[in-house]
Amino acid sequence: MPNVAPGEIAERLRALPEGSGVAMKLGATDYAGNYLQFLAATLRDFGMEANAYTIYVSVTNPCILVNSLLASLEIPSDRVFFVDVISQTMMSSLTKLPNASYVESPTMLENVMLRVEYFLRKNTATRRIVIIDSVNSLAIHNDPAILSEFFHIMVNNLKSRGITTVILAVAEETNPELENLLSFVCDDTIQLGVAETEPKGA
Amino acid sequence: MLDGGIPRGNTVLISGSCGTGKTTLSLEYLVRGAQVHERGLFLSVTEASHKIQQNLATFDFFDKRLVDDGTLTFIDVPVLYEKLGLSKQEMTTEDIDLFVGAVARLASDLKVQRLVMDSITSVCYRIRHEEEIRDLILKLGKSLSDISCTTLLVSEIGPQENRYSLYGVEEAIADGVILLGNVQRRGDLLRTLKIIKMRGTTHSRAQYVLDLTPLGVLLAPYLKGGRGWEAA
Numbered sequence: 001m002p003n004v005a006p007g008e009i010a011e012r013l014r015a016l017p018e019g020s021g022v023a024m025k026l027g028a029t030d031y032a033g034n035y036l037q038f039l040a041a042t043l044r045d046f047g048m049e050a051n052a053y054t055i056y057v058s059v060t061n062p063c064i065l066v067n068s069l070l071a072s073l074e075i076p077s078d079r080v081f082f083v084d085v086i087s088q089t090m091m092s093s094l095t096k097l098p099n100a101s102y103v104e105s106p107t108m109l110e111n112v113m114l115r116v117e118y119f120l121r122k123n124t125a126t127r128r129i130v131i132i133d134s135v136n137s138l139a140i141h142n143d144p145a146i147l148s149e150f151f152h153i154m155v156n157n158l159k160s161r162g163i164t165t166v167i168l169a170v171a172e173e174t175n176p177e178l179e180n181l182l183s184f185v186c187d188d189t190i191q192l193g194v195a196e197t198e199p200k201g202a
Numbered sequence: 203m204l205d206g207g208i209p210r211g212n213t214v215l216i217s218g219s220c221g222t223g224k225t226t227l228s229l230e231y232l233v234r235g236a237q238v239h240e241r242g243l244f245l246s247v248t249e250a251s252h253k254i255q256q257n258l259a260t261f262d263f264f265d266k267r268l269v270d271d272g273t274l275t276f277i278d279v280p281v282l283y284e285k286l287g288l289s290k291q292e293m294t295t296e297d298i299d300l301f302v303g304a305v306a307r308l309a310s311d312l313k314v315q316r317l318v319m320d321s322i323t324s325v326c327y328r329i330r331h332e333e334e335i336r337d338l339i340l341k342l343g344k345s346l347s348d349i350s351c352t353t354l355l356v357s358e359i360g361p362q363e364n365r366y367s368l369y370g371v372e373e374a375i376a377d378g379v380i381l382l383g384n385v386q387r388r389g390d391l392l393r394t395l396k397i398i399k400m401r402g403t404t405h406s407r408a409q410y411v412l413d414l415t416p417l418g419v420l421l422a423p424y425l426k427g428g429r430g431w432e433a434a
């Protein structure tokens with residue numbers, strides 16, 4: 001599968017029908033660079049259009065970190081809501097963001113759904129995106145069966161309401177089981193900065 | 203969730219151990235009713251009703267005018283006991299009749315369509331015999347049902363109990379039972395809700411995970427992950 005140029009991601013997302021499920025695979029080599037380009041493309045170029053907002057489910061990093069990255073990209077945080085699933089477990093960052101809701105642990109997947117639902121009900125807009133960062137991090141804390149059930153219910157629920165879900169994955173760390181899960185719930189895959197010949201066991 | 207879910211005039215037990223959200227759920231039921239001009243009465247047995255009313259402020263959709271204009275009324279049951287001269291620790295059959303009569307009169311005078319008793323368990327503490335508890339709930343249910351008032355009776359149980367009310371009789375008589383509780387997953391506690399029975403409806407027996415939010419109670423399906431996940 002070919003990589004998409006960072007400048008084309010927003011265009012690709014725009015072209016998708018509303019309510020799509022998208023797997024966003026980022027290459028592990030220069031992951032940080034790929035991740036920043038992903039943030040800029042989705043949250044700034046795509047997500048900052050008039051009357052749109054983003055709900056960011058952060059499992060990989062505490063939302064305060066993601067928020068500061070957004071600030072460095074000059075993405076205003078008033079149209080981003082965080083469902084932070086990791087801060088409480090890591091007992092990191094006592095400073096809480098006003099635009100964040102904190103779930104005690106990444107195993108409480110129903111509460112992730114409920115907090116996303118809360119933000120969706122609280123804020124109406126013509127276009128809403130839900131980003132889940134990432135399938136790999138959720139897989140560390142949850143059994144495959146419960147994880148599939150979660151994604152299946154969550155993505156289909158959002159799809160039926162015309163809300164696009166973007167699921168982040170680290171390309172080289174995604175095993176066949178997670179690949180299956182992604183292809184099951186996603187309509188499209190966007191690949192960014194993935195090495196052409198994937199070194200096995202990288 | 204409860205709106206439209208409970209047939210009018212039914213008596214439903216809201217069971218759960220402490221802190222599971224019984225009071226919050228019952229309050230939301232009253233406020234949702236008040237928003238569509240159904241008058242509600244909250245009978246507070248265990249906590250002072252002004253404290254209960256403070257909880258209303260956590261709801262984004264609550265409008266204080268609903269209390270000011272009398273759509274919602276809060277009454278302290280200990281005050282009612284006193285007025286009725288029921289100051290003894292134990293209630294006799296006559297006392298029970300007096301109490302049920304007073305509640306029914308209040309409900310009918312206030313023209314309420316929704317009533318909450320928080321908790322029925324503390325009322326039952328004052329009653330010695332199971333038959334009298336049965337009697338109380340039957341009579342209360344009947345007289346409120348006669349005026350088309352839907353009633354939620356809060357039932358306090360222990361966390362591990364395998365019944366839904368302290369004496370077991372309450373759950374047998376009630377038209378519906380909603381169980382609130384906690385389920386463990388890898389050491390984390392999820393708040394849960396289960397409809398045990400609801401006469402006159404085809405309800406799902408599925409378990410839900412619940413979140414108490416400023417927008418009210420939100421429910422998500424409980425994820426089983428292909429097999430039973432509950433810790434025994």
Ligand SMILES: Nc1ncnc2c1ncn2[C@@H]1O[C@H](COP(=O)(O)OP(=O)(O)OP(=O)(O)O)[C@@H](O)[C@H]1O
Nearest residue numbers: 218219220221222223224225226227260414415416
């Ligand atoms: N809107 C809300 N948002 C977040 N938390 C809430 C909200 N409303 C209530 N809570 C919390 O939920 C907890 C349980 O609430 P509640 O009092 O309804 O339980 P209960 O079953 O009636 O408990 P008890 O047996 O002690 O009477 C409380 O600790 C309260 O702080």
Ligand SMILES: [Mg+2]
Nearest residue numbers: 224225226320
């Ligand atoms: Mg209570």
